[in-house]
Every structure is written in C-alpha cells, then in structure tokens.
Amino acid sequence: MLDPAILKNDIESLELNLERRNLDVDLKELTALDELRRELRFEAEKLRSEQKTLGKQIASADEKTKNELLDQASQMSEKVKELFEKVDVADKNFMDIWIKIPNLISTTSPDGISDKENSEIKKFGEIRNINNPKDHLEIAESLGLIDVQKASEVSGSRFSYLFGDLVKIEFNLVLWAMQQLSDKGFKPTIPPVLVRENALYGTGFFPDDAEQVYEIPNDDLYLVGTSEVPLAALHSNEILDTATLPIRYAGFSTCFRREAGTYGKDTTGIFRVHQFDKVEMFSFCDPEKSEEEHKFILSVEEELLQALEIPYRVVDVCAGDLGSSASKKYDIEAWIPSQQTYREVTSCSNTTDFQARRLNIRGKADGETNVLHTLNGTAIAVGRILIALIENNQTEDGKVEFSDSVAEIIGVKNLS
RNA sequence: GGAGGGAUGGCCGAGCGGACGAAGGCGAUAGUCUUGAAAACUAUUGUAUGUAUUCCAUACCGUGGGUUCGAAUCCCACUCCCUCCGCCA
Numbered sequence: 001m002l003d004p005a006i007l008k009n010d011i012e013s014l015e016l017n018l019e020r021r022n023l024d025v026d027l028k029e030l031t032a033l034d035e036l037r038r039e040l041r042f043e044a045e046k047l048r049s050e051q052k053t054l055g056k057q058i059a060s061a062d063e064k065t066k067n068e069l070l071d072q073a074s075q076m077s078e079k080v081k082e083l084f085e086k087v088d089v090a091d092k093n094f095m096d097i098w099i100k101i102p103n104l105i106s107t108t109s110p111d112g113i114s115d116k117e118n119s120e121i122k123k124f125g126e127i128r129n130i131n132n133p134k135d136h137l138e139i140a141e142s143l144g145l146i147d148v149q150k151a152s153e154v155s156g157s158r159f160s161y162l163f164g165d166l167v168k169i170e171f172n173l174v175l176w177a178m179q180q181l182s183d184k185g186f187k188p189t190i191p192p193v194l195v196r197e198n199a200l201y202g203t204g205f206f207p208d209d210a211e212q213v214y215e216i217p218n219d220d221l222y223l224v225g226t227s228e229v230p231l232a233a234l235h236s237n238e239i240l241d242t243a244t245l246p247i248r249y250a251g252f253s254t255c256f257r258r259e260a261g262t263y264g265k266d267t268t269g270i271f272r273v274h275q276f277d278k279v280e281m282f283s284f285c286d287p288e289k290s291e292e293e294h295k296f297i298l299s300v301e302e303e304l305l306q307a308l309e310i311p312y313r314v315v316d317v318c319a320g321d322l323g324s325s326a327s328k329k330y331d332i333e334a335w336i337p338s339q340q341t342y343r344e345v346t347s348c349s350n351t352t353d354f355q356a357r358r359l360n361i362r363g364k365a366d367g368e369t370n371v372l373h374t375l376n377g378t379a380i381a382v383g384r385i386l387i388a389l390i391e392n393n394q395t396e397d398g399k400v401e402f403s404d405s406v407a408e409i410i411g412v413k414n415l416s
Numbered sequence: 417g418g419a420g421g422g423a424u425g426g427c428c429g430a431g432c433g434g435a436c437g438a439a440g441g442c443g444a445u446a447g448u449c450u451u452g453a454a455a456a457c458u459a460u461u462g463u464a465u466g467u468a469u470u471c472c473a474u475a476c477c478g479u480g481g482g483u484u485c486g487a488a489u490c491c492c493a494c495u496c497c498c499u500c501c502g503c504c505a
Contacts, residue, residue, distance in 0.1 A: 042467060045474045052474095055486045059434040073485030239463080362463090369463080 001358045002101055003371075004094075007031050017104050020319040022113055030097055037090035044083040051076045099201075100208065102324035103354035109328050112318030118331070119318065124302070125311030127335050131396065135338035136387040137269030139394055140166065143415055146270065158259060158273045162386075165412045169389070170277065170382050172411040177279045177304060177380045178250055184300060186250035186281055191230035193253050194221040199233040202359035204325030204351070211260045227251035228376040231282035235361050240372065242365035246285035246293055250379060253278065270383045271343070279379040286363065287353065290373035294350040297377040298330050301346045304379060309406050310388045311335040313342050327352040334388040345384045348377025390415070 006014050011027060018025050054073050061069055110119045140146040145166045151159040162170065178188045200206040200222055205213060214223040224230060231251045240247065255278050266272035281300065285293045298314070305312050317329040326349035333342035353371040356362070363372045389410070393400050400415035407413040 038466070041465080041474085045466075048475095049473060051485080056434070058485060070485055075485095077485055 001099055001354060002104065003353070003357065004034055004098060007034050013104060014101075017102075020105050020111060021102055021322070022320050023102070025097070025101065030094070033090070033094040033097070037087065037094050040083065040087045040090050044080065044087050047076070047080050047083060051080050099358075100324075102322075103204075103327050103352060105319050105322060106328035106350070108316075109322065110316055110318045111320075113320035115317075115321045117318040118315040118321060120313050121316050121330075122314040123311075124306065124313070125309065125335070127311050128337075128392065130337050130394065133337035133340075133391065134394060134398060135268055136271075136390040139390055139398055139400065139415075140269075142398055143400075145415065148269065156274075157267075159275060160270045160273060162270075165415055166386060169386065169410045169412050172409065173380050173382060173385060174252060174277070174279055176409050178252065180304065181248075181250035181279070181281060181300070181379055184248075185246075186248040189227075189231065189234075189249045189251045191227050191234070191251050191253055193224050193227075193230070193256070194219075195224055195230055195233065196220065197222060199224075199229050199236075202236060203229050203232045203355050204323070204358065205229065208324050212258050214256045214258055223256035224253065225257045226255050226278065226376075227253035227280045228282060231280065231376070232355050232361075232374055233359060235284060236359040237361075239362045239364050239369055240284065242286060242363040245363060245372070246283050246289070248284075249282045251280045251282060253280070269387065271387060273383060276381065276383040278381045281348070281375075281377045281379050283375040284356075284361065285373050285375065287370060287373045290350050290352060290375060293373075293375050294328065294330075294348065297348045297375055298332075301332055301348060301377055301379065305332060305334065305345070307405075307409060308385065308389065309403060310345075310385070310392060312345070317347075323349070325349070325351045325354045327354070334384070335392065336388065337391045337394070343384070345381060345388060346378035348375065350375050 002014070007027070007030065011031070015027060018027075051073065054069065054076060058066060058069050058073060110117060112118065137146060137148065141148075145163050147161040147163070148159070151161050182188050194216065197206060197220070200210075200213065205225070212225060216222065228251075230253075231249050234249070235247070255276055257274060259272060259274060262272060270276070281297055283293050283297065302312075302314070312332050312334045315331050315333060317326075317331055322329055329347060329349040331344050332346040334345040335341075336343045350373065352373050355374045356372045361372050361374070362369045389402070389406070390400055393402050393406070395401050402410065402413055404413075
C-alpha cells in the first residue's frame, strides 16, 4: 500500500506510475474521497472532544445540574456515534480503492506492457550445442525419475512424482543453498505454509491475485504460493531497531499455486505445477539501502546458478510486467535447450515500503520511526532448477552427466 | 475434541464504571555527585492520525462488536497463551 499522503504531496508521480502500469484510476475521485474522510474525521473528533468534556462535568456535577447535563450528553452521544459511522464508511470507501493501487515503479525500471519488453541486462554461461535436445520429462520419465501420468490420476494435472536420484538432488540442493545463504547472513527458516488472509493482504497477493491461492475454507486458512508470505509477516506490527538491519531470512517451503488462467501453457513436465519446493531469500532493510540490498540478492542468485553451471540471462522486468507489490524486479532466466530459449528460474523484487506499510513493519533510529523496505528473491526453485540441470547436461543417448563440481553439490554424477 | 485459568506500556505488575494513556517496580536515556566506574538522587521514557507542527485534539489496555452521558474496568463473539483429560506424526 502506498502512503495516502502522496495524493496531497506528489500526485504527479502517482499519475505517471499508473500510466506506466497501464492502469486507469480516477485520481480526482480518489482525492475527493480522501479529503472527505479527513474532513469527517476532523469534525467527529472535535465533537468527541466536546463530549468528553461534558462527561467530565457530569461526574462532578451536583444533582440538579446533573440531569440537565445528562440530557445534553445523551444527544451529543447520538451525534458522535452518527458522525463516526460516517467516518467509517468514508474510510472504507477510500481504502477499498486505495488498497488496490500498486506500488510505485522504480524510475530505473524499463517501460513496457508485457514480458516482451523486459530488458536483458546480462548473459552468462556457455550454451552447449546439443543435437535434437530432449525435454526434461522425456529424459526423466524414461529413466524412471518422474511420473506425471500417475500423478494426474491421483491429484490431477500439474502434479508429479519425483523418484530416486531426483529426490536426492533436491535435498542436496536445498541443504547446499541453505548453507550458502546462512554464510551470507540469511537465517535458515522453515515457515508455516498455511496462513490467515491477513498475511496475504499484507504481502499484496490479496485482493488482486486471490484466484491463484488455494483456500482451506473450513479453517479460514490459505496455502502459500511462496514462503515470501509467512517470512514477510514474521515481523508484522513490529518496530525493529534500525541498527539490526538488514534482517535476512532463507525460507524453505513447499509452494502451492492454482495456476488459474494458464491452461495450455507449459503443460509438459514439471515446469509449471501446482506444488513445488523452494528456498527463498527475504530481507527487511533500511529504506536508504534497499537498492543495494536488491543488487546483493540478485548477486546471490547469480552465484548459485553459476555454481550449478547453468547458462542464464538476467532481465530487468518492465513496468507492465511487475506485480502489484514490486517497485523493481529482476528475473533470471535459465537456458532451456528443449525450448531453445531462456525461461524464468528466479525472481527478486524490491517491494520498497509497499508490504511493510500493509504489514505495519517499522524501524526505529534515534527516536524516529519509519516504514521499512522489504525484498524477496528466489534462491532455489527446485523443480525448475532440476529441469535446467537435466536438460543442459543431457547426453546424446538420453541420459544425464554432470561435471565433477556440480556433482559435488548435488551428490549425483549421472542420471541413467 | 472436552474442562478450567488468563491476555494491561520494552519487561514485570496494579487498576475492575468518571481526575486513567494508565500506579509501582525493572530496564533504557540524560543530568547531579565521583579521578573514573558503581551506588544514590533528579528528570525523561509507547504508537499512530489530524485543518496540530516542540503546544493541542483524537484513537489505541489481545481483536471486533455491544451496553452507558462516560469503558482498561460491564456484556457478547473471536484470536492467542497456560493447566488438566482424550487423541495423535
């Protein structure tokens, strides 16, 4: 959520932002709603103040004047109640719209409407020349390492069974990533994957992306699509000592996504599934330093991919392709031989104060409090890393062979 | 799942219808004293919003409603914590 003060102080930035996001919002109406609620509140508070004074008089009044005052106070009470009801309505009218206003886009993010306008800022790694590259499913299925058919019988489409060495690789990857991150000051964390709706509102997934989230209606809980949600909410309603920042977490969790509206997209294998495991980085940091922190998180992502010898490129995500909470986002896309293109394997966002304001996360230094910045980034999205590892290291006879240094990380030299 | 007890400021803890944004203590910060430190003493010590900008007003005593002229205090619902019983990876 943005600071509503922007309506008064810097409406031009807001206008520009909505334009870049290709959104049409009536700012005049919003400003009017904001002014109305302020006005009403001012009036209501004034009256409330009078009511309190009157109430105090009653306490010390003699019997005679007391009845008179009580009469007066009774009427006053009615009025105050009515006025505050109006204030509540005005607040709600404003907030219903305001909560949907997305974060301010960084001036450094490229313009554009869709991912086609994302700008490539770096390429790394050598793309091996593979004759007739097979896709990961074909390879893994034939080696008995993945079964999506049986999974779709049991659970539906976009689920999978992983077997044998792929399981071993997953656990090794996760443990390795945790170790790397821990060395860099990220506290290893296993957060809850079921959360209340508050955490989803706070992180900006609700109300806009609610259709992507699995719901447990009996218990009013939701399955998270990323550990970003419980990690961000970890410090909600807290005031952190600025001297302790940045506070970094490395969260491991299974992630659940409904993938509504993606029918027909990426239907092969485990690229886009309803359930996958992920190690996620999350940072609470000083607003002054969030750009720096963002670059740091990106550099960690690159480091991990480089160690795994996966060719990739980094893209600066354009305005129209940013989620509502992100101010700036870098995606890393790994080379996928079967598709002869780069596909997203990690993503890191600077959400500036957007989530922190909603979650009420503040910092305090020298008696001053301010809303913090939060950032998140993928360390290892297991499924997609497995795909990149399998496809980029496939051999001509449909097997997989890893380099010694990669094998050392993942604990497996060959898939055959 | 059943039966009880509880939730107050950074922490402990009093208050149980009016002078309470909240006693007292601890902690923290500043000052006095001291060669320095400790101790002692003194003062300060939450957050947010506003048509207020070192003043003032309003809100916040787990959350949301209600009763009342007036609620930390009474009533209802919810959430969380603790104890006991049952069940359980």
